[in-house]
Amino acid sequence: MSRTHRTRRAILKLALAGTALTLTMSSALAQAVSIDFWDMIWGGPDYPVAAQALVDRYNAEHPDVKVVYRSVPWTNWYETFVTAIASGSAPDLSTGAGFQAVQLYDQGAILPIDELVAQLDPNDFVPGALDALRYDGHYVALPWAIDTRVLFYRKDLLETAGVAVPTTWQEFREAAKKLTGDGKYGLVSAGDPIGLHWVLAMAINNGGGLFDASGKPALTGERTTEAVQFLADLVADGSLNPASAGYVNDDSNGSFFRGEAAFLLQGPLLPEQAGDAKPQIGIVPPLKGPHGDVGTISWINNVMVYNQTEHPKETMAFLKWWSENALPLWTDGHVGNLPARASIAADDFFQSNPNVKFIMDSYVPVAKPMSAAVGGTFPELSEIEGDGFLLSLTQSIWQGQPIGENLAAAQAHLEELMGQ
Known part of the structure; x- marks a missing residue:
């Protein structure tokens, strides 16, 4: 009887211990x-x-x-x-x-x-x-x-034409012009957001941007206007693939990978996406603008x-x-x-x-960043990026339209978005 009693007591202790362990685990999970x-x-x-x-x-x-x-x-x-x-x-x-x-x-x-x-x-x-x-x-x-945006080039096209990798805006313009012909172009871009990154990158490259140091809209500022005019000059030279305004990102990438254009502005890991064309892709060092500035958008x-x-x-x-x-x-x-x-x-x-x-x-x-000269971040940047007015400006440049009225209209819209 005593052995049976002890056995029952042992079983009860085990049961109570198991219940306590279960409650402890459940409590831990609940917490x-x-x-x-x-x-x-x-x-x-x-x-x-x-x-x-x-x-x-x-x-x-x-x-x-x-x-x-x-x-x-x-x-x-x-x-x-x-x-x-x-x-x-x-x-x-x-x-x-x-x-x-x-x-x-x-x-x-x-x-x-x-x-x-x-x-x-x-x-x-x-x-x-x-x-x-x-x-x-x-x-x-x-x-x-x-x-960030990086300027890439086709090694094979530059080597065949005997063109050195450019280091300045002027050298870039001359190289793009020389590399245009026989169905190939100096550069290719797109009419989607990857295209408007040219405007932002070149404006910052020239010490300009969307804003001045006080935060006021500065699309029509001297340095930014100079950058936009430079892009328009590339188009006027015939160096840009005229289909660019209607291209999307995959189109411009594909054209570049096929060797149909010598230069392309893209994201930092573009060569990793190039497949068999990867060995032919080089990187242009950050170009010096006409005033000695270097820079790009990020x-x-x-x-x-x-x-x-x-x-x-x-x-x-x-x-x-x-x-x-x-x-x-x-x-x-x-x-x-x-x-x-x-x-x-x-x-x-x-x-x-x-x-x-x-x-x-x-x-x-x-x-x-897009805030460039003023620095930091602010809510309006989200609306500026998604509004579409900069894309319209870029497409007008790629289509060879004069920059004056289009740039002024973009400036006015930027001022409206900024409440100024």
């Missing part, structure tokens, strides 16, 4: 913080797979937090976010369009990340990247990738935190980790931009690629 991370698709099909794997790694290393990853397509991206904000179902953090953070911050939907930035080494970011995300005295997002892609988050501490901690451990997004996910952090850019994955290293060493340091 786990859940964070929603929405991420745009920054590459091909490999990208969301690599990003999910990175999130899985964080979750494994931080069992008290569960980050839920959602890949967001670019189609109707703006509606996706504003609808979520309006319905109270915004994510805790997300990537997004270059000026999404400041636009939504101005609407009261984004948390500043000043305390997080204070924990980071500012020297580990590309010069100007953090400042490009500063608005109203606050950092509205954390930079993670740099998208966009600082970033990660933002939403004020609807119920877990700001844990969200900021994940953002810090994500920023510091983002290398697999490139090595496995094949991101089309360059890293914003020097510690990631120092990896052999980038340093062993001569094209990428050259761009990081020569283009990135002289690149400036």
Whole structure:
């Protein structure tokens, strides 16, 4: 009887211990913080797979937090976010369009990340990247990738024609003119946003831009007007493929890859997309403008935190980790931009690629955002980028129209958008 009693007592203890363990585990699971991370698709099909794997790694290393990853397509991206904000179902953090953070911050939907930035080494970011995300005295997002515009050339076309790689605007114009003929053109572009990047890149290259140092619209300023006129002169020379105004990005890329044009302005990783044409693609060093200026346009892609988050501490901690451990997004996910952090850019994955290293060493340091002379960021930049008036200006240039009235109209529209 005593043995039976002891056995029953032992079984009861085991049962109670099991119940306690179950309750403890359930309590721990109930207390786990859940964070929603929405991420745009920054590459091909490999990208969301690599990003999910990175999130899985964080979750494994931080069992008290569960980050839920959602890949967001670019189609109707703006509606996706504003609808979520309006319905109270915004994510805790997300990537997004270059000026999404400041636009939504101005609407009261984004948390500043000043305390997080204070924990980071500012020297580990590309010069100007953090400042490009500063608005109203606050950092509205954390930079993670740099998208800049680079001038590429066809080695075979220049070698066959005996043309040296240009280093100045004048040399570029002469080279483009000489390389035009027999069904080939000095340069090709497009009538979509990749085309208008010529206007932004050349304006900044000449010490101009959309604004002056005080923040006033300056499309008709001396330096910007000079840059637009230079583009018009290329067209007048016959150096631009006349189909450019009707081309989209894939058309202009394809023409360049087929060797139908000698020069193309594109994103930094264009050679990686060129297939068999990759060995024939070279990089023109940043051109010197007529006043000795160098420069190009860049966009600082970033990660933002939403004020609807119920877990700001844990969200900021994940953002810090994500920023510091983002290398697999490139090595496995094949991101089309360059890293914003020097510690990631120092990896052999980038340093062993001569094209990428050259761009990081020569283009990135002289690149400036759309705010250029005035610096920082502001909500109107999102509307300026998406409005279409700069695209109309670019198409008029590619069509050979005189720049005077079209540039004045663009200036007037920019002043309207800026409320001036």
